[in-house]
Amino acid sequence: MSLIAWLDTSDEEERSMRELVALFSEPGTLDNLGIGQIRDGLADMLFPGISTVQTRARYLVLIPWTFQRAARRNSGVALVKAADREQREILLALREAGHTQGLIGRVAGAAVRVLPSAIYWNALQTYKILRRETPPQHLLQTGRSTAGEDDASHSSSWSTLPLPESFPDNVAVQGFDLSVAEASWIRERMVLTCEGSLLAYLLSLPAMPDLDVDYLWELQLGEAPQDLLDLVEDAELFSLALLGASLLYNVMVGEAYERLELTSVENPTQWYRGELERWSAQYRNDARALIWDRPRLWRRFPNISPRTRQFVEDWIAGVDNLPVGACADTAELRKLISKREFQNKGAQSRLTNEKQIRLWQGASGASRLQFRWPQAARILDDISEGLDNAGA
Incomplete structure (x- = not known):
């Protein structure tokens, strides 16, 4: 399998393995002085489910759909392989259509080693999009839904939007832009499951504050608890x-x-x-x-x-x-x-x-800790833009 080895490890071990992939491309994450436990703990409190290797919010919609489609005829390892193939096909379609900003595998293409499902699995569990904590190979076959019955109701593993008949053929048209329904659904998932976090608070506001700031403490939070x-x-x-x-x-x-x-x-x-x-x-x-x-x-x-x-x-x-x-x-x-x-x-x-x-290249964790703010800001911006489409 091309996913990072999905062994029967703890969620924390799996998350650490996924984030290790980005360690040396994120200068602020180098933990020379052993403060990573505090850094990551504060980031988890502020932005639950978000990691340093996430890129776009729409992956929270696309990944469940690929697994739901794969579960129609497969279970266990075969299900994962089917979802794996579809993720690579979607990657190539998005790249061909020019949707490359935040595209996982933009350079490597179908040969990418770490797929979106590996990067977002913890988020899917955190937001209860995946209803129970389980590795992908433990998912079961669900069969094909019948007319008038959507995959969300047919599959007990997922709590997600109905699977469109046009998926995945229409992915290249929409790209990473969220529809109003998708943005509203992701916002609802995050607010319901991340109470007390900065992520949930920002998504609960009538209007998103200016996200174009370098650090999260530069946000306008005057009315926050x-x-x-x-x-x-x-x-x-x-x-x-x-x-x-x-x-x-x-x-x-x-x-x-x-x-x-x-x-x-x-x-x-x-x-x-x-x-x-x-x-x-x-x-x-x-x-x-x-x-x-x-x-x-x-x-x-x-x-x-x-x-x-x-x-x-x-x-x-x-x-x-x-x-x-x-x-x-x-x-x-x-x-x-x-x-x-x-x-x-x-x-x-x-x-x-x-x-x-x-081997030193001139910097060893020499920048200010950002607690995954750049990644959170990108995902929040995606959701905000999707919600704004309601008035377009």
Whole structure:
């Protein structure tokens, strides 16, 4: 099968395997300092079901339809293979018609190794589009529906829109644009299943706010519930505070890189020292950072590793009283970063492994955490545009 191995693993293990595919193409996801559990946890609270490798909202409609069609004559592995073939045919039809923005497999075509169903399976379960948590090969044959009976009522596995008679032949005409019915249905699924999240709140508003912002905390959320505002603030301040740790890490990697007289990356130490000084000024000028209710953050993560929590607390305590520009040369902070990276990566620690230094390309998680906002914004925009078609 071309799907990522659908073994009888936990949902979390399957999700981790899927997101591993995009790890090295997403600079902000590199977890050199072992903060991924907090990063991913906050992202899950803000945008349940959305991952770093999702692209367009309409896949939430197309994927169930391919599996419903496959289930008419197949079950188990044969069902998955039939759905696999149809997903590849749809891919080629969309590419041929020019619908390439967000197309999974745009470059590889039919040879793509990771299909949309692998990428969206967790989302389908999260939004109860797939009624029960199950891997694809455990789905059963349903038979062909009779006249007047749609596949949604005939198949107990799926809660979805009726399967059109024209599917998949009409996919190339509509592309990734959602119809009003499709957009309304996806919105309903997300709102019903993701209560308390930023995703559900935005979709519940009479009109979508401006999504053209770099970070989720730049959204206009003035009327949001206080619990949600607190969650957004925790994400913003965690992203701000830990950016400094990532920048100091890159300063230290840059120094090791230059000691080896490597030159593919130009003056990395000078660059990251400047970025760290700018971060320090930003952090010191944010009054909220100095009074951040971190116990509120830790209550969100009752099972967090004590080492992870201690690292975050030690980093923040270490920078809170330093003057602007002092972080780069503070021995205690350097020791903290070095120790944490070794705890997290062991023999693959870039600060102790020359081979890893030589492979460095100039940035190791050196950007602010976005908590999957770019992917969420794209999907929200798709839904918003579909809903707007009602007034067209």
